[in-house]
Amino acid sequence: MRPVEDDKALIAELTELALSTAAPDELVVFEETAEEFFADPQATLTAARKDSAVGFGLELAMITPVALAVGSAVVQALLSALSDHAISMGGRGVTGLLKRLLRKGSPQPDDISLSPEQARYVRQVALDRARALGMPEGQAAMLADSFVGAMVVNG
Amino acid sequence: MTTPTVRLRPNVLAHPSPTTGRFLLLIAAMLSTGLLVGTLVHNGVLGTSWSESARACLAQADDAVPDKTDVPAQIAHNEVLSTCLAPAERIRAWFDVAGALLIALLGVVVLLATPAYIRRREKLREAGARLDGARERIRELAAEVGLARPPRLLLGRAGQRDAFVFGLPGRYYLVLPTALVVRWRSRAYFDPVVRHELAHLKRHDVPLAWLASAVWVAAVPVILLPVITSLLRWEFSILPPYLWRVALFMVVIWLIRRQALRSREHDADLHAARQAGDWRALCAVLETATTQAKGWWRRFISNHPTVAQRVAVLTDPGRLRGVSVVDALAGGFLTALLLPALSGTLQILLTKTPAYSYIPQIVALIVGPIAGLAVGVGLWRQAMIDQVTGERVWPGPAVAGFVAGLLLGHWSDLDDLALGGDWNYSVPVLIVVGAAAVLLSAGTGRLWADAASRLPGGPRSWWLGFVLNGLIFATALWMLQWLPVLFTATGAAQFSWDNLVISAGALVTDVVYVPLLAMVVAAGTMVRRRHQLPLPGWLLDGGHTAWPLSAREPGLGLALLGGVGAGAIAALGTAVYRLAVGSPADDTDRVARFLLWLILLSSVALAVSFVTLVVVPRSGGAIGLVTGLPAAVVGGLGTTALNTFGFGNILDLGFWWLATTTVVALWFLGYLILLPVSLAVWPASWRDVPGWLLATLNVIVAGLVTLCVVGLAIALR
Numbered sequence: 001m002r003p004v005e006d007d008k009a010l011i012a013e014l015t016e017l018a019l020s021t022a023a024p025d026e027l028v029v030f031e032e033t034a035e036e037f038f039a040d041p042q043a044t045l046t047a048a049r050k051d052s053a054v055g056f057g058l059e060l061a062m063i064t065p066v067a068l069a070v071g072s073a074v075v076q077a078l079l080s081a082l083s084d085h086a087i088s089m090g091g092r093g094v095t096g097l098l099k100r101l102l103r104k105g106s107p108q109p110d111d112i113s114l115s116p117e118q119a120r121y122v123r124q125v126a127l128d129r130a131r132a133l134g135m136p137e138g139q140a141a142m143l144a145d146s147f148v149g150a151m152v153v154n155g
Numbered sequence: 156m157t158t159p160t161v162r163l164r165p166n167v168l169a170h171p172s173p174t175t176g177r178f179l180l181l182i183a184a185m186l187s188t189g190l191l192v193g194t195l196v197h198n199g200v201l202g203t204s205w206s207e208s209a210r211a212c213l214a215q216a217d218d219a220v221p222d223k224t225d226v227p228a229q230i231a232h233n234e235v236l237s238t239c240l241a242p243a244e245r246i247r248a249w250f251d252v253a254g255a256l257l258i259a260l261l262g263v264v265v266l267l268a269t270p271a272y273i274r275r276r277e278k279l280r281e282a283g284a285r286l287d288g289a290r291e292r293i294r295e296l297a298a299e300v301g302l303a304r305p306p307r308l309l310l311g312r313a314g315q316r317d318a319f320v321f322g323l324p325g326r327y328y329l330v331l332p333t334a335l336v337v338r339w340r341s342r343a344y345f346d347p348v349v350r351h352e353l354a355h356l357k358r359h360d361v362p363l364a365w366l367a368s369a370v371w372v373a374a375v376p377v378i379l380l381p382v383i384t385s386l387l388r389w390e391f392s393i394l395p396p397y398l399w400r401v402a403l404f405m406v407v408i409w410l411i412r413r414q415a416l417r418s419r420e421h422d423a424d425l426h427a428a429r430q431a432g433d434w435r436a437l438c439a440v441l442e443t444a445t446t447q448a449k450g451w452w453r454r455f456i457s458n459h460p461t462v463a464q465r466v467a468v469l470t471d472p473g474r475l476r477g478v479s480v481v482d483a484l485a486g487g488f489l490t491a492l493l494l495p496a497l498s499g500t501l502q503i504l505l506t507k508t509p510a511y512s513y514i515p516q517i518v519a520l521i522v523g524p525i526a527g528l529a530v531g532v533g534l535w536r537q538a539m540i541d542q543v544t545g546e547r548v549w550p551g552p553a554v555a556g557f558v559a560g561l562l563l564g565h566w567s568d569l570d571d572l573a574l575g576g577d578w579n580y581s582v583p584v585l586i587v588v589g590a591a592a593v594l595l596s597a598g599t600g601r602l603w604a605d606a607a608s609r610l611p612g613g614p615r616s617w618w619l620g621f622v623l624n625g626l627i628f629a630t631a632l633w634m635l636q637w638l639p640v641l642f643t644a645t646g647a648a649q650f651s652w653d654n655l656v657i658s659a660g661a662l663v664t665d666v667v668y669v670p671l672l673a674m675v676v677a678a679g680t681m682v683r684r685r686h687q688l689p690l691p692g693w694l695l696d697g698g699h700t701a702w703p704l705s706a707r708e709p710g711l712g713l714a715l716l717g718g719v720g721a722g723a724i725a726a727l728g729t730a731v732y733r734l735a736v737g738s739p740a741d742d743t744d745r746v747a748r749f750l751l752w753l754i755l756l757s758s759v760a761l762a763v764s765f766v767t768l769v770v771v772p773r774s775g776g777a778i779g780l781v782t783g784l785p786a787a788v789v790g791g792l793g794t795t796a797l798n799t800f801g802f803g804n805i806l807d808l809g810f811w812w813l814a815t816t817t818v819v820a821l822w823f824l825g826y827l828i829l830l831p832v833s834l835a836v837w838p839a840s841w842r843d844v845p846g847w848l849l850a851t852l853n854v855i856v857a858g859l860v861t862l863c864v865v866g867l868a869i870a871l872r
Contacts, residue, residue, distance in 0.1 A: 025337040025340075026333075026334070026337050028283075028285040028286065028337055029283075029286075029310075029333055032283075033313050033333070036312060036313050043314060044313045044314055045314070046314050054320075054321065054361075054364050054365060054368055054416070054458075055317035055318065055319040055459075056318040056319065056348055056351055056352065056420075057420070057441075057445045057459045057462070057465075058316060058317045058318050058332060058335070058348060058444055058445055059316050059317070059444060059445055060316050060317075060332045060334040060335050060344075061314075061316050061332075061334055062313055062333050062334040062337075063334075065313045065314070
């Protein structure tokens with residue numbers, strides 16, 4: 001299922017933050033890659049034709065598409081985890097809460113932050129998704145840590 | 156990982172690339188497909204009217220020459236028939252030409268259309284301004300490689316993981332995976348990949364590689380034409396024999412295509428590594444950033460060599476074989492198919508022209524250089540590489556592959572499809588002459604490599620290789636066409652073997668010039684290899700110097716002396732026979748004596764060449780010409796001179812020439828049969844053979860053969 005517009009911005013924001021640690025080089029092309037991802041996530045995650053007759057034989061994949069897919073999973077997990085918190089805060093939108101979670105700059109009185117359990121949960125979700133997408137273990141762990149870090153540092 | 160053996164690194168890029176020969180074979184294969192298709196489309200469209208013309212012409216010829224019992228009448232009948240049928244046959248030939256032109260045209264269209272198609276299919280776009288750093292680095296690397304214009308950088312979709320170049324001369328594009336471009340500062344990854352792609356541009360293999368890649372787009376529509384004409388006429392008898400041949404053809408085209416695409420990767424790897432001055436960086440990229448096709452079948456059909464193969468070649472370029480068994484097989488197969496196809500077309504097109512008599516030579520001169528480049532030049536390249544590595548790469552697989560390809564092409568011949576001719580003895584001639592051509596090329600290549608230190612490097616070192624290999628294979632192809640006809644005609648005319656031996660000189664006189672030319676080249680090389688000089692830098696990767704592992708003995712003087720001495724002994728043998736048995740009694744006796752001369756003189760020359768082949772490993776095939784040819788010539792001239800001046804026969808220079816050329820022709824035909832002996836001694840470890848030893852052995856063997864033949868002749872008289 002493709003994320004709705006509001007979620008897309010959130011996913012992109014979260015993933016960009018995670019990539020600033022996991023793959024900062026790729027940020028120069030983040031915008032167009034995210035656009036391509038949201039248009040057709042599966043095609044972006046699938047390698048182009050293999051064993052092209054005239055290619056070098058490289059298998060160099062960008063981290064960004066996988067990170068965006070992981071970001072989608074993390075956002076979904078966060079939406080679910082934060083829904084109770086949203087109700088206790090007077091029914092404010094979960095998405096709004098998430099945005100505040102990621103807000104940069106000086107902390108505000110009504111900012112929220114992830115509990116250690118929530119952080120561990122988010123990390124596990126990110127790790128599972130990255131593994132499922134075939135990312136090598138070390139890279140997957142780093143990406144998961146980057147997502148958690150993005151929220152802890154900014155939240 | 157095991158540590159590779161440390162040995163000198165040959166600069167394999169200093170030699171003509173096998174990739175070029177493979178692309179040439181591919182183009183030849185496509186064009187010959189067009190010829191075949193042209194004939195079949197003609198038969199489908201105009202078959203009925205052609206049959207009517209043939210019947211009418213036959214009736215006209217029968218009316219003009221009713222009695223065809225003797226040979227002149229048969230010739231006259233055939234003359235009337237071919238004159239009458241010429242217009243219809245020309246139309247058929249033009250269909251062949253049109254088929255070849257159509258496939259060539261489609262190939263060009265594919266080439267021209269590919270860049271736009273690739274851009275659209277891969278959704279390629281210009282790299283944004285934020286990647287100017289990458290663009291600048293590509294510009295720097297292109298300047299280092301020596302490219303006048305750097306390729307334009309394009310990016311693909313996010314899923315694009317491979318790098319490649321495409322486009323046409325003057326407007327090339329470089330496509331890199333975004334993951335690499337954004338890391339352009341990481342030169343350990345970025346530079347080797349870009350250098351590899353730029354190497355393709357520098358080696359000018361990009362358009363041909365794309366043509367190879369899209370060969371089916373050009374070939375399949377043309378191949379389907381006969382099927383369409385069959386469907387239109389609802390006549391399918393031609394389809395089964397056509398389709399299985401086409402399937403075989405496709406397999407061979409696929410094999411050549413695969414070989415070409417693989418070898419161009421090795422070439423570009425080596426070129427990039429040489430440019431960078433270090434091959435380890437590219438090895439690191441290959442080992443960490445490429446994937447390996449899973450399973451043996453995927454690896455077999457892959458367009459790329461395996462990572463292990465690429466790393467092995469980068470580590471030790473000497474592993475890059477000059478001619479693989481597949482190359483030789485494809486070369487032989489296409490040669491066997493092209494010969495009759497081209498010959499059939501030219502026979503029709505050149506009917507009633509002076510060139511008609513030279514069609515076998517013309518066809519051989521067209522196809523011979525292709526086979527020479529694909530197989531012969533590859534063997535010479537291997538010899539140069541072996542000169543540096545010290546290996547003795549056995550040419551057996553190349554011989555087996557070429558012969559197997561010739562046989563496969565012959566058996567899948569297009570005879571049934573109205574092309575080519577069918578003769579007795581074709582198979583043995585294919586085996587003997589095919590193997591001999593490869594071995595003659597391999598032997599002369601080894602000898603030539605012995606003189607590598609005296610060569611200047613670059614194209615100036617190779618023109619002789621192209622010319623000689625072209626001639627060796629052209630001669631072989633001419634013999635492949637002519638000898639089966641000759642043997643079949645001899646059988647049909649019920650000629651006895653002695654008549655065939657006596658007339659051999661007149662029938663295959665053209666042959667004598669080829670061993671003469673090859674001998675001159677071999678002799679020149681023997682002179683140039685005399686002095687031991689260090690290997691020149693252009694032969695080595697890394698600019699080191701080393702002493703070559705070349706042979707310097709036997710020298711030219713003693714090798715020639717041995718041959719001349721052997722010929723003189725044989726000539727003396729004929730004189731001894733004359734003294735022992737007196738003057739000939741009648742013409743029958745004269746013919747018998749002439750036959751004895753030919754047998755004795757050619758046997759001595761063959762024995763001399765045989766000894767050379769056995770004693771001198773590897774280059775024996777070439778040096779066997781230097782010893783055998785003088786033996787044959789001196790034997791022939793010596794015998795005729797003794798006959799004229801010693802026994803008072805009339806001075807007839809025409810007879811001198813006939814006798815000598817016949818001996819040479821018989822010796823050369825026999826030498827072709829002997830050449831496979833060199834395969835047995837090829838792996839021998841010794842290099843130098845003292846000239847005095849070779850000369851002594853040759854003289855002894857000549858004496859023994861003369862004694863046996865003359866003694867036997869006197870005893871049987």
